[in-house]
Amino acid sequence: MKKHKGLAILFFVISLLVLSACGKSELSGLESIKEKGKIVIATSGDNPPTIFPNENNELVGIDADWAAIIAKDLGVEIEWKRVDFKGIIPGITSGNFDIGMSGILVTEERKKAIDFSEPYAIDEAVVIFPEEVTTIKSPNDIKDKIVGVVTGSSNGEAPVKEIGGYKELKQYPGVAQALADLQNERVDVVVTGKVAAGHWLKSEGKGYKMSEEGIAGTGMAAVISKDNKDLTEAINKAIIKAKEEGKYEEIAKKWLDTTFSE
Structure with a gap:
């Protein structure tokens, strides 16, 4: 009886492993x-x-x-x-x-x-800021600024944290939200990719400009x-x-x- 019970348990465990494996392979x-x-x-x-x-x-x-x-x-x-x-x-x-x-x-x-x-594609980190500001040449010039970045972004959050010296770091799920807060003066600057920055400035970023220099250029x-x-x-x-x-x-x-x- 114990032998049969043991076999039943073994069969049950194997079935679970097979079902689990099938589930994991569904999207692979x-x-x-x-x-x-x-x-x-x-x-x-x-x-x-x-x-x-x-x-x-x-x-x-x-x-x-x-x-x-x-x-x-x-x-x-x-x-x-x-x-x-x-x-x-x-x-x-x-x-x-x-x-x-x-x-x-x-x-x-x-x-x-x-x-x-x-x-x-190729991209690099740049700063977007109001065009009347004259002290920003690259992302290295964010000292004492309230900086907006996309959470987890390698062309925003990562270089900003590495540079440091900012007054406050505000994180957003996407660049659109960060730029909206820039326009509403909730952040002083936004650090993001040159690709996104150039498109936004061309389409709706009147009154703002991009830093002359970028950093951390890499492939997309x-x-x-x-x-x-x-x-x-x-x-x-x-x-x-x-x-x-x-x-x-x-x-x-x-x-x-x-x-x-x-």
Whole structure:
């Protein structure tokens, strides 16, 4: 009787492990994505011009254009999942999303947790501030300022904390909220990526300007779980092929009126 009871418990444990494994693999792997016919992409969705909603509430921008290229090459549709920027990488590592695309910059620290695709843009940290201010030349000139940044951003929060000397650091889920507080004089300056800064100044940032110098220039890429090497390889092939076809410069020109300098 004890023997049968032991076998029953063993069978129950094995069943749980199998079910658990099945659940974890639901959003992982290139073949799984192709079988579903969609790729689930996490994004903040509020970081123009990399990713933001248009008048029809459709996500557009540099990330969106490259996501479309990737999805077309894989032969699948896109399912966007909008989350706070700081939740993207944890969501990738836990298997909640297939990839993340949200103006995410390549850093050594992030490489410890996830893999990056081939970069599809270049960015660096700059300061946005009222045009009457004459004392700011680069992000190094934030001493005694109330500084707004996107939480977890490598072109905002990270360099600002490294520079230090600020009066107060205010963190936001996206650059749109940080810039709104700049306009409402709740922060003195905003430190963010040059790509986002240039787009905002061009479209709605009247009365503000960008620092002449930037720091921490690096590539922008998709983030993928380290467990999904086949997916990373497929995405890299799609990006490299599109670059060879001129999409790198074409997409930069579309959103920034300039091309990326590497």
